[in-house]
Amino acid sequence: MTVLEAKHIEKHFGSVRVLEDISFSLEEGQVLAIIGSSGSGKTTLLRCLNFLETPDKGTITVKDELLFDAADPATQRESEIRRKRLHFGLVFQDFNLFPQYTALQNVTLARELMAKTEKTGESLEDIRAEGIELLTMMGLKDRMSNYPHQLSGGQKQRVAIARALAMKPSILCFDEPTSALDPELTGEVLKVIRSLADQDRTMIIVTHEMEFARDVADKVMFMDGGVVVEEGPPSEVFGNPKHPRTRQFLDKFSG
Amino acid sequence: MLWNVTTTLLGGLATTVEIFFLTLLFALPLGLIIAFGTMTKFTPIRWLCNALVWVVRGTPLMLQLIGFFYIPGILGLHIWPGGDPGRMMATVVAFSLNYACYFSVIYRGGIQGVPIGQREAGEVLGMTKSQIFFKITLMQMIKRIVPPMSNEIITLVKDTSLARIIAVYELTFTGFSFMKSAGLVWPLFYTGVFYLLFVGILTIFFNYLERKLDYFR
Numbered sequence: 001m002t003v004l005e006a007k008h009i010e011k012h013f014g015s016v017r018v019l020e021d022i023s024f025s026l027e028e029g030q031v032l033a034i035i036g037s038s039g040s041g042k043t044t045l046l047r048c049l050n051f052l053e054t055p056d057k058g059t060i061t062v063k064d065e066l067l068f069d070a071a072d073p074a075t076q077r078e079s080e081i082r083r084k085r086l087h088f089g090l091v092f093q094d095f096n097l098f099p100q101y102t103a104l105q106n107v108t109l110a111r112e113l114m115a116k117t118e119k120t121g122e123s124l125e126d127i128r129a130e131g132i133e134l135l136t137m138m139g140l141k142d143r144m145s146n147y148p149h150q151l152s153g154g155q156k157q158r159v160a161i162a163r164a165l166a167m168k169p170s171i172l173c174f175d176e177p178t179s180a181l182d183p184e185l186t187g188e189v190l191k192v193i194r195s196l197a198d199q200d201r202t203m204i205i206v207t208h209e210m211e212f213a214r215d216v217a218d219k220v221m222f223m224d225g226g227v228v229v230e231e232g233p234p235s236e237v238f239g240n241p242k243h244p245r246t247r248q249f250l251d252k253f254s255g
Numbered sequence: 256m257l258w259n260v261t262t263t264l265l266g267g268l269a270t271t272v273e274i275f276f277l278t279l280l281f282a283l284p285l286g287l288i289i290a291f292g293t294m295t296k297f298t299p300i301r302w303l304c305n306a307l308v309w310v311v312r313g314t315p316l317m318l319q320l321i322g323f324f325y326i327p328g329i330l331g332l333h334i335w336p337g338g339d340p341g342r343m344m345a346t347v348v349a350f351s352l353n354y355a356c357y358f359s360v361i362y363r364g365g366i367q368g369v370p371i372g373q374r375e376a377g378e379v380l381g382m383t384k385s386q387i388f389f390k391i392t393l394m395q396m397i398k399r400i401v402p403p404m405s406n407e408i409i410t411l412v413k414d415t416s417l418a419r420i421i422a423v424y425e426l427t428f429t430g431f432s433f434m435k436s437a438g439l440v441w442p443l444f445y446t447g448v449f450y451l452l453f454v455g456i457l458t459i460f461f462n463y464l465e466r467k468l469d470y471f472r
Contacts, residue, residue: 050379051378051379052375052378052379082381082382082383083381085378085379085381086381088379089379090379092372092375092376094372096370096372096373096375096376097376098373098376098391099395099471099472100394100395100398100470100471109380109390110377110380110381110382113382113386113390114381117383117386147470147471147472148471148472149471149472163380164379164380167380167381
């Protein structure tokens with residue numbers, strides 16, 4: 001089943017075209033890795049999917065529901081965007097944990113607020129129990145009452161992953177989740193993402209970790225200058241890149 | 256004699272404390288509203304709020320006090336009740352507006368100092384704008400603004416002495432009155448002790464608040 005379908009996404013910042021005619025789709029349980037050099041538009045694409053940027057052209061469809069159509073202002077109403085963006089979860093490069101809340105409160109805050117405003121009928125105990133479960137899954141059982149500044153980068157990022165998962169998104173997006181971490185801490189975060197892939201979560205991962213992308217992704221997209229240069233299964237994109245620009249980029253990693 | 260002066264000055268201190276707390280009561284929330292006004296995308300409101308801050312910060316508080324107290328009467332609008340209550344009301348209105356404008360700039364700095372990623376994290380988690388402000392931004396803003404706010408609030412303690420210009424019997428005016436009535440100069444300087452004690456208590460409070468907010472970074 002197709003979970004996500006993005007068509008002809010285009011985005012300008014002033015006169016600079018950051019994304020040009022991006023189309024792709026994602027099946028349930030698939031992992032898409034987006035690779036490419038800095039400034040290629042990867043992050044902007046993720047931000048468009050999460051409604052942090054508004055594309056100038058194109059449509060975004062999730063599970064047959066048209067979430068966004070640049071040509072139809074009715075799909076861009078503030079009140080509905082809040083509901084629509086919950087289809088996506090986003091893990092930021094620099095974590096963006098809320099410093100005044102403990103790890104557990106970071107995970108449960110949005111759900112608790114949701115329960116209050118939308119009257120979902122969820123009890124605070126249930127939300128809390130689920131938060132504890134998520135943090136345990138992240139290997140942070142003994143860190144739940146710590147504040148972000150008391151955690152290492154890797155631990156912070158795992159809290160951020162738990163926080164995104166707490167909202168039960170259909171598609172979990174990662175924006176260079178290990179770029180702010182030193183190599184030692186990168187491993188523990190990648191391990192968690194890998195285990196999520198093993199649980200057949202639908203994910204989009206923007207990353208510079210080529211080996212990881214090759215391992216974990218079902219589909220790889222190489223972006224350059226705001227366009228998708230090459231797209232396919234990792235064995236092809238990494239093993240047998242067709243486009244010279246892809247080869248040039250990958251050569252830099254294989255050294 | 257010292258006892259007599261002290262009890263009289265305590266009466267003046269009560270008025271000073273009253274001006275102080277009433278001003279904070281109104282200026283703290285009003286400042287936040289003005290801060291939002293100066294940050295809104297809606298241009299007319301933004302200009303209006305910026306103009307207000309400009310005028311209020313650009314003219315002496317003493318002039319504003321005199322203006323608020325006398326101008327309505329000159330225009331034939333008798334909005335203040337007669338006697339001391341009217342003087343007190345005009346004082347609190349002038350002080351509240353003046354301090355709200357100064358606070359608004361501090362608030363704005365505090366809000367803009369919170370990294371944009373905090374708001375975005377709230378947004379992608381489906382929070383509303385007001386939830387993001389009250390549950391995420393506000394606390395981080397408060398932590399940032401405690402030092403500049405403590406400065407401003409301590410200045411307010413001493414600015415209350417300006418109210419004597421429209422004959423409000425606050426601490427300084429009370430101390431002054433001994434000069435006219437009894438030819439005594441020292442009560443005026445004695446008021447300094449009261450101000451020092453007041454500010455001392457505030458300083459302890461702000462230090463406590465800073466320590467309280469030390470649990471996060």
